Amino acid sequence: MNKTDHLRKFSILFSLSFSVSQTLEAVLSFRYSGGMGQVEGYYREISLGVKVDVEPSVFFTRVSTLPATSTRQCHLLLDVFNPTEHELTLSARNQQLILHSSECQRMAIQVDKFDFESLPMPSHDAVRQSTVYQQEEERQQVQGGQINSTLDLRWSIPSLRRQGEASVEGVLTQLVLEHLQLAPLQWDVLVNGKACDCDVVADCKVGDAVPLEVKLTNRSKGPVGPFSLTVVPFQDYQNGVQNYELQDAVTFIGSNSFYIDSVNPAGDSTCVGALLFLYTGDFYLNIKFQDDSAGRDLPPAWFCLPSVHVRAQEPIQAAA
Secondary structure: OOOOOOOOOOOOOOOOOOOOOOEEEEEEEEEEOOHHHHHHOOOEEEEEEEEEEOOOOOEEEEEEEEEOOOOOEEEEEEEEEOOOOOOEEEEEOOEEEEEOOOOEEEEEEEEEOEOHHHOOOOOHHHHHHOOHHHHHHHHHHHHHHHHHHHHOOEEEEOOOOEEEEOOOHHHOOHHHHHHHEOOOEEEEEEEOOEEOOOOOEEEEEOOOEEEEEEEEEEOOOOOEOOEEEEEEEEEEOOOOOEEOOOOOOEEEEOOOEEEEOOEOOOOEEEEEEEEEEOOOEEEEEEEEEEEOOOOOOOOHHHHOOOOEEEEEEOOOOOOO
């Protein structure tokens, strides 16, 4: 190039050609200019050959969630694709999935919901200097890192004696992150002293008073309440029919409604009552919720109470 060798500005053009295999080959063509040479229309060109060995891995084409039987857990569904020419094994916690070449399968992993609120946050100075988009991006990266650490996703190709780590960070949507987050309001229901969650069946005896407790723990950043709760027993005949007319089968000792006043952050509140079952059978408790505060719209996910299953059995007859 004549006129000048002092390059202040660069315009770079890329021309790529790829070889589809486990080795990536490309030719990079650079055109650059600067200073007086750029004004006069002079430039230099250079081509560089690049060869990159690509480590075999897996692709997550989609990530979704499904509710679990526990309000504190959910199922994470991973759609996994094996792009290699070899059989590949993907492991996550105590599960394994074997994928043939070019095969796509779904892996379902039951995980505890994540308390994202407890993750370290950037300093106030960093927050002031970043945009809302940058803050959201950093928050999602931190959350994705915690999820990856929990899943411990690893792939291996036995025929090549190769293995490595896999990540779902790039395919985690905002909706999936919301489903994976532990709700700030945690509800615990105990029947006869037994916590009702994860398909637990609480046993009791016909004619005995059965203690019922509903506990609210507030993990949010502000006070919540007041709330009203109404307990409605029913029977499910497992054929699409539910019977709520149980006045002659179940009675409440006291009221079937509870009232929760304001609950401060990191605080809790417990309501106590009792039921009396007059006949044997399997019963369920539908706990209806009502927000008594005005002008507030909290997410429905904050009010997910566990299902309550009670089995009333005949009392043990005393020996004669």
